[in-house]
Amino acid sequence: xxxxxxxxxxxxxxxxxxxxxxxxxxxxxxxxxxxxxxxxxxxxxxxxxxxxxxxxxxxxxxxxxxxxxxxxxxxxxxxxxxxxxxxxxxxxxxxxxxxxxxxxxxxxxxxxxxxxxxxxxxxxxxxxxxxxxxxxxxxxxxxxxxxxxxxxxxxxxxxxxxxxxxxxxxxxxxxxxxxxxxxxxxxxxxxxxxxxxxxxxxxxxxxxxxxxxxxxxxxxxxxxxxxxxxxxxxxxxxxxxxxxxxxxxxxxxxxxxxxxxxxxxxxxxxxxxxxxxxxxxxxxxxxxxxxxxxxxxxxxxxxxxxxxxxxxxxxxxxxxxxxxxxxxxxxxxxxxxxxxxxxxxxxxxxxxxxxxxxxxxxxxxxxxxxxxxxxxxxxxxxxxxxxxxxxxxxxxxxxxxxxxxxxxxxxxxxxxxxxxxxxxxxxxxxxxxxxxxxxxxxxxxxxxxxxxxxxxxxxxxxxxxxxxxxxxxxxxxxxxxxxxxxxxxxxxxxxxxxxxxxxxxxxxxxxxxxxxxxxxxxxxxxxxxxxxxxxxxxxxxxxxxxxxx
Amino acid sequence: xxxxxxxxxxxxxxxxxxxxxxxxxxxxxxxxxxxxxxxxxxxxxxxxxxxxxxxxxxxxxxxxxxxxxxxxxxxxxxxxxxxxxxxxxxxxxxxxxxxxxxxxxxxxxxxxxxxxxxxxxxxxxxxxxxxxxxxxxxxxxxxxxxxxxxxxxxxxxxxxxxxxxxxxxxxxxxxxxxxxxxxxxxxxxxxxxxxxxxxxxxxxxxxxxxxxxxxxxxxxxxxxxxxxxxxxxxxxxxxxxxxxxxxxxxxxxxxxxxxxxxxxxxxxxxxxxxxxxxxxxxxxxxxxxxxxxxxxxxxxxxxxxxxxxxxxxxxxxxxxxxxxxxxxxx
Numbered sequence: 027x028x029x030x031x032x033x034x035x036x037x038x039x040x041x042x043x044x045x046x047x048x049x050x051x052x053x054x055x056x057x058x059x060x061x062x063x064x065x066x067x068x069x070x071x072x073x074x075x076x077x078x079x080x081x082x083x084x085x086x087x088x089x090x091x092x093x094x095x096x097x098x099x100x101x102x103x104x105x106x107x108x109x110x111x112x113x114x115x116x117x118x119x120x121x122x123x124x125x126x127x128x129x130x131x132x133x134x135x136x137x138x139x140x141x142x143x144x145x146x147x148x149x150x151x152x153x154x155x156x157x158x159x160x161x162x163x164x165x166x167x168x169x170x171x172x173x174x175x176x177x178x179x180x181x182x183x184x185x186x187x188x189x190x191x192x193x194x195x196x197x198x199x200x201x202x203x204x205x206x207x208x209x210x211x212x213x214x215x216x217x218x219x220x221x222x223x224x225x226x227x228x229x230x231x232x233x234x235x236x237x238x239x240x241x242x243x244x245x246x247x248x249x250x251x252x253x254x255x256x257x258x259x260x261x262x263x264x265x266x267x268x269x270x271x272x273x274x275x276x277x278x279x280x281x282x283x284x285x286x287x288x289x290x291x292x293x294x295x296x297x298x299x300x301x302x303x304x305x306x307x308x309x310x311x312x313x314x315x316x317x318x319x320x321x322x323x324x325x326x327x328x329x330x331x332x333x334x335x336x337x338x339x340x341x342x343x344x345x346x347x348x349x350x351x352x353x354x355x356x357x358x359x360x361x362x363x364x365x366x367x368x369x370x371x372x373x374x375x376x377x378x379x380x381x382x383x384x385x386x387x388x389x390x391x392x393x394x395x396x397x398x399x400x401x402x403x404x405x406x407x408x409x410x411x412x413x414x415x416x417x418x419x420x421x422x423x424x425x426x427x428x429x430x431x432x433x434x435x436x437x438x439x440x441x442x443x444x445x446x447x448x449x450x451x452x453x454x455x456x457x458x459x460x461x462x463x464x465x466x467x468x469x470x471x472x473x474x475x476x477x478x479x480x481x482x483x484x485x486x487x488x489x490x491x492x493x494x495x496x497x498x499x500x501x502x503x504x505x506x507x508x509x510x511x512x513x514x515x516x517x518x519x520x521x522x523x524x525x526x527x528x529x530x531x532x533x534x535x536x537x538x539x540x541x542x543x544x545x546x547x548x549x550x551x552x553x554x555x556x557x558x559x560x561x562x563x564x565x566x567x568x569x570x571x572x573x574x575x
Numbered sequence: 576x577x578x579x580x581x582x583x584x585x586x587x588x589x590x591x592x593x594x595x596x597x598x599x600x601x602x603x604x605x606x607x608x609x610x611x612x613x614x615x616x617x618x619x620x621x622x623x624x625x626x627x628x629x630x631x632x633x634x635x636x637x638x639x640x641x642x643x644x645x646x647x648x649x650x651x652x653x654x655x656x657x658x659x660x661x662x663x664x665x666x667x668x669x670x671x672x673x674x675x676x677x678x679x680x681x682x683x684x685x686x687x688x689x690x691x692x693x694x695x696x697x698x699x700x701x702x703x704x705x706x707x708x709x710x711x712x713x714x715x716x717x718x719x720x721x722x723x724x725x726x727x728x729x730x731x732x733x734x735x736x737x738x739x740x741x742x743x744x745x746x747x748x749x750x751x752x753x754x755x756x757x758x759x760x761x762x763x764x765x766x767x768x769x770x771x772x773x774x775x776x777x778x779x780x781x782x783x784x785x786x787x788x789x790x791x792x793x794x795x796x797x798x799x800x801x802x803x804x805x806x807x808x809x810x811x812x813x814x815x816x817x818x819x820x821x822x823x824x825x826x827x828x829x830x831x832x833x834x835x836x837x838x839x840x841x842x843x844x845x846x847x848x849x850x851x852x853x854x855x856x857x858x859x860x861x862x863x864x865x866x867x868x869x870x871x872x873x874x875x876x877x878x879x880x881x882x883x884x885x886x887x888x889x890x891x892x893x894x895x896x897x898x899x900x901x902x903x904x905x
Binding site: 133 | 627800820
């Protein structure tokens with residue numbers, strides 16, 4: 027290893043354009059990366075992680091500019107280098123792995139054609155040699171059918187496989203540096219663990235340096251030698267992974283570490299004979315002719331939270347659609363307070379509709395951007411409760427106070443003038459406005475940063491205690507389940523495979539699938555992934571393990 | 576692929592239905608024209624008897640519904656009817672040259688129109704796509720602006736004006752090309768091509784702007800996609816990023832605009848035909864409307880409608896085929 031670092035960024039400042047003004051994104055950060063070293067870059071959304079990661083490649087997105095500082099790669103000044111010089115480095119010596127592999131592979135070309143483009147265009151290898159090498163990399167990244175998978179189009183390959191194919195593509199010229207930009211954020215936990223293991227292996231094997239960008243502390247703990255924490259464009263601190271985890275020096279870092287502390291105690295079991303608020307009874311459902319739910323049954327009681335967990339495609343959201351009546355079940359029924367609800371929402375009475383409300387994952391798209399906060403909340407108040415004029419205003423103000431937003435300040439604002447967490451609060455207020463007994467929370471915290479998400483969970487818990495609400499909490503994040511659930515329902519392939527009290531669920535023995543889910547959630551221990559792989563073997567994690575069930 | 580085949584069959588069926596509705600519209604519209612052939616040919620001093628006799632001969636005294644179904648039945652059997660004017664001329668002179676059917680009258684004209692449309696398309700389509708790609712590549716540069724201004728001014732000018740400018744520069748000042756396009760049957764291909772070149776160039780100026788601007792817009796629209804960013808971060812040249820990564824995904828809207836412009840080349844080139852005395856179907860159509868030669872007018876309308884429907888159908892199918900999700904289902 028030579029003494030000269032591979033990447034040397036000094037005092038870099040980046041600005042982003044909004045309307046006609048430039049506002050700072052990164053305010054003078056230094057970054058040094060040695061050959062073969064993996065640096066974790068963490069922070070909340072808006073901290074400037076991706077912008078900094080791209081700047082290390084000498085690249086800025088449209089509407090972003092570097093206003094000060096230097097970026098050197100292996101002694102080459104990337105900021106003054108010509109476009110041709112940079113093109114020669116990109117792909118060949120510096121590669122990039124993007125967050126969404128599905129969006130970052132060109133839908134019009136086969137994987138292998140995109141894979142060999144780098145080596146062929148950069149003159150590293152000819153076509154057939156690159157293809158062979160591609161298949162070899164697919165094999166090393168443990169993709170199924172390495173000989174054939176490259177000849178498929180991106181839409182024919184699953185998300186976790188695409189993410190590994192993209193890592194293979196980044197490796198195609200054996201670069202000195204790879205920027206990983208949240209490569210596993212969009213994946214299910216069982217898929218994530220497989221991708222993490224593959225990435226870590228291959229980076230070690232070729233002694234590639236990497237900048238690993240993520241907001242997930244437990245993930246970065248597995249991947250990085252050193253961690254740099256960013257907050258709103260400033261560096262908070264940098265230290266090697268173990269030191270950072272065991273002895274963070276800054277308050278902000280400590281608060282990040284402490285986030286996962288919120289946990290509601292288990293409530294005592296429901297008295298036998300109590301009538302559930304919502305009871306899902308032997309529900310089957312189908313999209314067209316494709317069956318998606320099979321014999322789903324569980325109860326939800328007043329003042330309690332049922333967490334429905336499972337991976338994408340397991341039928342969680344479809345169950346919610348059946349309960350709301352958007353998708354009438356093909357068999358079975360939904361009971362409200364012991365009475366059967368009409369399967370189709372159009373046949374339900376206004377009062378029945380009022381009792382079942384929803385909060386959505388993407389608060390951004392669930393709020394009408396042209397309506398003010400006051401109008402958004404007032405609509406269900408007027409529609410369900412028939413309040414008008416001053417009474418309506420009074421009720422909206424009370425609701426805003428309940429979600430801890432000052433009515434006079436927020437009543438006339440538009441959704442675009444709120445932060446992500448505030449928008450989600452408006453979503454909650456809108457659901458509360460109908461005065462329901464039962465609320466479906468569909469991944470309500472998964473688009474939010476951890477600190478903000480925790481605030482939302484605390485708010486939901488408090489509202490539940492005050493109003494005896496019953497929640498159905500759809501999530502794939504087991505930390506959230508631990509924090510808020512009373513009962514847990516585990517779904518897989520449209521079936522309920524396990525259900526019970528939270529503390530039972532988190533205590534062995536589990537159903538094999540629940541066990542796999544639980545064991546796939548990364549922990550803050552930097553040795554977690556190594557230990558898990560040693561314990562289970564590389565063929566017994568992730569999708570491979572799921573397929574064996 | 577079964578999936579795609581079903582879609583294509585559905586579109587074909589819809590196209591046939593559209594054509595049927597269009598045939599009704601054509602028939603009704605043509606019948607709403609004031610005056611008829613008999614009155615027109617006999618002039619103002621015609622006796623009612625003479626008018627009635629010609630009407631009887633041509634079947635114009637039948638109720639509209641009967642006439643429509645007669646016509647439709649004929650069309651379905653491939654018989655477009657008999658041209659009033661030619662029939663009349665033949666009965667006048669006592670010579671039946673065999674050219675009295677509408678089909679015989681339209682066929683050579685239609686072939687000429689198709690020839691001109693094809694020559695124009697071969698020049699205009701590659702030119703517009705290349706210009707569009709270059710404009711997207713060098714967007715907001717001097718080249719981009721020049722290409723935009725040139726194509727927009729040419730589309731904004733009347734066609735005859737463009738035609739006369741081209742004649743002035745390419746036929747009068749520099750006599751490279753003939754200004755008259757009087758082509759006829761049996762002409763050698765090279766001569767035919769040379770004579771058609773000026774009208775084809777005029778039409779190219781008319782249709783390039785749309786296609787070029789759509790190509791440019793469709794490509795630029797995709798430049799913010801993650802896969803374009805990825806292509807750039809792989810160190811590919813800007814040209815390769817656009818041609819290999821953006822263009823294949825931008826094809827659907829481009830194909831649709833090309834289809835619309837090709838349809839225009841078949842149906843809307845009367846003015847250019849007149850300027851260059853090009854014997855195409857447009858002139859025939861206008862002449863037939865003037866003398867109320869209803870069978871010819873109806874047949875022309877039907878051909879125009881078919882051209883539009885078929886070209887749009889082709890565009891739809893090609894857009895579908897340009898989508899790998901439909902070509903290669905999971």
